[in-house]
Amino acid sequence: MMQVRTVYLWGVAIVVALFAGAAVGQSSGGVASLQTRTADAVSMVRLSQQPLLHISSGVLLGLGIGVLIGSVSMYAHWNRKL
Amino acid sequence: MTCGRTAFVVGIVLVALCTGTAVADAPSGLDSTCQDRPNTVVLFVEHHDRAHTDGATLYPGTVVYVAYCGDGEAESPTAGGQTVWGIGADAGLDNVTREGDTYRAVIPENKESVVLNVDTIRNQSPQNEITVTVQQGPTVQSTLTGTQLSFRSERATSYAANESKYLSARNETRMAADALNQTAQNIRKAGPSAFANEHASTANASLAKLNTSQATADDRAAALQSLLYVRATESTLPHGDHGQALEALHDSERTTTERTAAALDTYRGALRSVERAARQTIITNMAAGLLTGLVIGAIGGGYRLRQYGQKTQDFSDFRGSDFDRSLLTAPVALGLALVVGGLALLIVTGIGGALL
Numbered sequence: 001m002m003q004v005r006t007v008y009l010w011g012v013a014i015v016v017a018l019f020a021g022a023a024v025g026q027s028s029g030g031v032a033s034l035q036t037r038t039a040d041a042v043s044m045v046r047l048s049q050q051p052l053l054h055i056s057s058g059v060l061l062g063l064g065i066g067v068l069i070g071s072v073s074m075y076a077h078w079n080r081k082l
Numbered sequence: 083m084t085c086g087r088t089a090f091v092v093g094i095v096l097v098a099l100c101t102g103t104a105v106a107d108a109p110s111g112l113d114s115t116c117q118d119r120p121n122t123v124v125l126f127v128e129h130h131d132r133a134h135t136d137g138a139t140l141y142p143g144t145v146v147y148v149a150y151c152g153d154g155e156a157e158s159p160t161a162g163g164q165t166v167w168g169i170g171a172d173a174g175l176d177n178v179t180r181e182g183d184t185y186r187a188v189i190p191e192n193k194e195s196v197v198l199n200v201d202t203i204r205n206q207s208p209q210n211e212i213t214v215t216v217q218q219g220p221t222v223q224s225t226l227t228g229t230q231l232s233f234r235s236e237r238a239t240s241y242a243a244n245e246s247k248y249l250s251a252r253n254e255t256r257m258a259a260d261a262l263n264q265t266a267q268n269i270r271k272a273g274p275s276a277f278a279n280e281h282a283s284t285a286n287a288s289l290a291k292l293n294t295s296q297a298t299a300d301d302r303a304a305a306l307q308s309l310l311y312v313r314a315t316e317s318t319l320p321h322g323d324h325g326q327a328l329e330a331l332h333d334s335e336r337t338t339t340e341r342t343a344a345a346l347d348t349y350r351g352a353l354r355s356v357e358r359a360a361r362q363t364i365i366t367n368m369a370a371g372l373l374t375g376l377v378i379g380a381i382g383g384g385y386r387l388r389q390y391g392q393k394t395q396d397f398s399d400f401r402g403s404d405f406d407r408s409l410l411t412a413p414v415a416l417g418l419a420l421v422v423g424g425l426a427l428l429i430v431t432g433i434g435g436a437l438l
């Protein structure tokens with residue numbers, strides 16, 4: 001009877017210890033990563049509220065690519081024609 | 083003759099050994115106690131010489147010796163293989179074993195009192211009655227289990243304080259989880275702007291509260307587990323109040339952790355939706371600019387070369403010759419410079435990082 005009770009208590013203690021350890025790690029790690037991620041999300045939202053910046057970047061890139069495509073294709077056209 | 087002397091010496095040695103054993107087993111003062119107490123049951127506490135003949139208050143687990151004084155001296159429990167006197171099970175003592183002229187026994191934990199009288203002493207009729215009140219340790223009304231838990235001395239105070247702090251921290255954790263859950267739902271409804279202006283700070287406060295209260299709850303729970311486990315292993319009670327309290331604590335922690343994990347998942351989902359919406363806005367704006375730039379750039383870049391091409395066609399001197407490749411140098415250099423400038427702007431402003 002005493003042995004059964006001891007085994008039972010050890011079982012409860014081991015389960016509690018394992019569960020508590022896992023829960024503590026999961027919870028604190030999850031909270032810390034979410035705090036960092038919240039700050040990142042706020043930065044991203046602030047950035048998304050600057051449309052001129054996005055459009056300017058797009059225009060600049062588009063101009064560069066457009067000039068390259070336009071000039072090279074026109075050169076190729078005349079080079080073939082002449 | 084030699085045999086007779088040897089037998090005598092052995093006899094002396096045996097008597098000495100037996101006397102020594104008897105002295106060691108029996109409580110000192112037993113004989114003097116019995117001198118003026120005929121037909122009296124006497125109780126001695128281990129390591130104490132005082133004889134109790136009417137009442138005492140003792141802690142569970144205390145080892146006692148019970149003697150029966152007959153006609154001026156302690157009666158041996160057995161004589162000639164016959165039981166002279168004994169202790170009935172209804173007396174309430176644990177682990178009753180014979181030891182010398184006494185019975186050695188342990189004060190039980192699961193009884194309020196032990197009674198030695200004419201009803202519980204077998205084969206003899208003592209004139210007196212000894213009532214031992216079992217001193218129970220201080221008890222704590224556990225909120226976790228809804229039952230009373232007994233502890234020894236200061237551990238009861240420690241348990242009560244730790245349980246109170248644990249429950250307080252656990253409730254704070256659950257409240258913070260609920261608040262975070264609510265914030266997550268508000269974020270989903272209100273969108274990215276409201277998140278950055280209002281809900282992010284609320285969520286951060288909930289997360290910080292969750293972190294500190296969870297840490298406190300974990301510390302207090304560890305202290306409670308330690309107290310409960312030590313007490314559970316000490317206890318000789320057949321029912322496992324302290325084991326049940328350990329399970330109740332485990333269940334309480336598991337429920338809190340599940341609730342917290344669910345709230346964190348909900349908030350994580352809300353963050354994902356905010357990030358997705360913000361990224362979508364940036365991509366849409368950039369695509370509009372990129373398309374416009376592409377059209378303007380293509381027309382502008384091709385226009386000069388078209389003019390050169392038409393002029394070249396008008397001069398017959400150049401007929402048959404290749405189109406001058408140096409005409410490409412300036413527009414290609416300009417195009418590359420604009421692409422590099424655009425990429426640099428993406429990196430410096432963080433737009434590139436946000437899109438990846």
